[in-house]
Amino acid sequence: AEGASGDRAGRRDLRAAASRVLLANWTGASTVPSHTLYPHQWSWDSAFIAVGLARLSPRRAQRELETLLGAQWDDGRIPHIVFNPAVPHEAYFPSPDFWRSSTAGAAHGAPSDIETSGIVQPPVHALAAWLVHESDPETSGRRGFLERVYPRLTAWHGYLHSNRDLGGHGLASVLHPWEPGMDNSPCWDLPLERVDPAPATTFRRADLTHGDAADRPTDLDYGRYVRLATDYRDRGYTDAGTRHAFVVEDPGFNAFLIASEHALAAIALTLGQDPGPHRRRARALTTALVARLWHAEAGLFLCHDLRTDTPIAEKSVTGLLPLLVPDLPAPVVRALLRTASGEHFGLGSTTALAPSYDLRGHSFDSSRYWRGPAWFNINWAVERGLRQHGALTRADDLRQTILATSGASGFAEYVDPRTGRARGTTDFSWTAAVVLDLLA
């Protein structure tokens, strides 16, 4: 009994600590991922944050998503950063004067009164909106939350289904390593080799003021990120009909899109509208995902380079994220479960949390950002996927590990997957948010 009450007290303390992080990172209408490294609003961060905030204040969770949707472009895209005008430009690179969204993005209906980036991040938003609604349907219904967000979320998916199906195979593609959210994943090493880096003298990184250089992407990576973003901007943020140096189909990005399409079906049904179009889209995306990106011999989904039309032979955790997709073929699910706990990801044995990249991969690095460290938003998604496919004990174990590691690391941005040691910044919003959700 003492153990049980100690456990209860531990959970209470963890909840209080996670709540303090989110309250401190709230800026009045949305939440920063981190006051130091990322002092604006980020797209997929806000989706995870809303899921956690819903456990503290459903109204605030709704506000978080609606602030982000307020910066949506007329073409449907949700920008990956919404800039806070009160924050000085030097605080983050690339700043609004780099992206110039209100002018360079005018042809696509970028907002004129607020500055944003011009690229996107994984579409976790409809899933988040549905989870926010479900956490308190009464408040959501009374405030007309779903009625307001549904058309915007539908337009967002419309953008991805049309403008971003650049391969013509029914999947959304990404045009910059920042878009799938796993910036310096070894998956991008080959495609990035074709990109001529912008000279280091033409920009100034702000991240190294707050982050350890050994935990962050390299200067060469940054030179290439800047080149790709500059080219996209200079072509007015146009997707179709121009040649993109970097264009990739990413399984994690598409898995979130499918989970979110199912969420749109649930939202439509709740609003008394026809869920059929969303269900058909989810089915078509699932078929395309398996046909294009599943590699039985590798035991997971691989990214596909559309420039060379070849699969990218790197095992990244993005290839396990399709566990979020409800109706995968049974042999695919079985293989994914085997891969998750096998030698490459070691879930439950070598590592406690899923690493971002192959433990045995030639580029594995336990500290450097998306080249090995374990991230809490991704592990939250893997936990959901395991649970959805009936791997309940493994989901429970992973849940306990997420809870234990997050608190002990000071709500780290990411951790060494073998030791759980904190990397990057601390008091990181989505780490606190997934804790609040998993404790509920």
Ligand code: 9WN
């Ligand atoms: C660039 C905010 C974001 C996350 C990304 C993560 C990191 C930005 C950066 O931080 O990327 O978008 O400056 O490094 O890679 O997933 O959304 O937390």
